[in-house]
Amino acid sequence: GESVGLHLPTLSVQEGDNSIINCAYSNSASDYFIWYKQESGKGPQFIIDIRSNMDKRQGQRVTVLLNKTVKHLSLQIAATQPGDSAVYFCAENPYNFNKFYFGSGTKLNVKP
């Protein structure tokens, strides 16, 4: 039979549109967060990070928003390109030396 959990949440966007990928984290003690991008057959790549004393941080074409009240992170990608197609994971770092835990991931499909 079919196994539960084999299907990643998928976001499909048109090239040039903005994308918003969401993540709920679990540990209220987490105070550092990273977004990673993982292309097929590759290891995760760092995109952007944010500490809990901030609620917004911007990079090149990407913005991360942090809402500690509801334990929610989002990644906004401006002018999405086909090269942005990948699986995106958020990772949280509880106040514990060298421990990072990953969220369940979202697959981004960019249609040309």
Add this chain to the structure above:
Amino acid sequence: DTEVTQTPKHLVMGMTNKKSLKCEQHMGHRAMYWYKQKAKKPPELMFVYSYEKLSINESVPSRFSPECPNSSLLNLHLHALQPEDSALYLCASSQAGRGVRNTGELFFGEGSRLTVL
């Protein structure tokens, strides 16, 4: 190109075999990690080494045995694995500070894809 190198890229082994996965980094990072990733799932933390000492073991079965021979190398020794251990094994490294909380990013290798028959 990733600065964390993992070998082999692919490994097929039987349940009675003994094999090893290897990881190397030359970024001067003193924290190194093993993660396990099943298809369409996030990476799961297995082990963390800090200054060549095992600092975190996430209740991993003893058929997985990590080793950190020096600050640049990390091995994962495999023995008597089960088919459900088939996965992508990711190595990562980061800066570490003794007594100081690490907030640096993880640098990942491309992974070793393991198939247990």
